[in-house]
Amino acid sequence: MDNITQADTSIVKVYDHHYASNSSVEKEWTELGSYSRLYNTLKVIKDHKFDSTIDVGAGDGMVLQRLSQSEKFGNLNAVEISEAAGETIKSLPIPQLKEVKTFDGYNIPFQSNAFDLATCYHVIEHVEHPRLLLREIARISRYQVFEIPLDYRPNIDLNIDRLMDYGHISVYTPSLFRFLLKSEGFSIISEHLSNTSWQAQKFMITHSQKSINKELRLFKAQLSNLKRTLVRLFASKQYNQEFSYNSYTCFCEFNAKPEIGYDQRNLW
16 A cells, blocks of 8 residues: 555554553543533534444544434444554443444545544644545545644744644644635535633643643633633634634535646636
């Protein structure tokens, strides 16, 4: 198989090691995040219900477990590049869980149109070739829910070490991500912008292993939240949508990939 159509083996090893040695703190963190994933998903799908759902890049399965608490998602399935994560998912009390499979990061081992809904939470920013994965997600599902972190800031390249430590190799704004989706043939039905909850911010700071003054960092986080609130009062709607939130969630349907042209003179 061509290397471009499978995840780098070194990356797979990183995730396998992470999930095999998943600490109680990291489990608490993903559980905390699963509540916002469910809330944001319900926010964008509105009254839609699905007979079958697959979570692409399901991690330790905490989001799937949270989705199982709603009747909207039917039978639940997962694909993961990490075998350790797959075994963790299988051990969770998820009555609706049907299948859990590992994959190479791009080629999803299910038939075309196998699922009503595919969810993909905080995965695309980790992927070396996001368009390849998006095409596979479109192939196997009628509807899709995507959620990404909004990492972009001016001079983001100066912060590359921190982002790489998170495994974030691509950064997006809402409009950049919408462009990516639309250029691959997805239509966006609804969308939602959200911020990291104060509960989650406190968890990160209090459990940080950095040698820092945690009380000072908590205070700075509160000031940052206040600044964001004030900016929203005075900045334009467009600025706020692009730069004032931490996460972007959208509900999509795949139609057909638009044709790519190259007729410059007719565009001049």
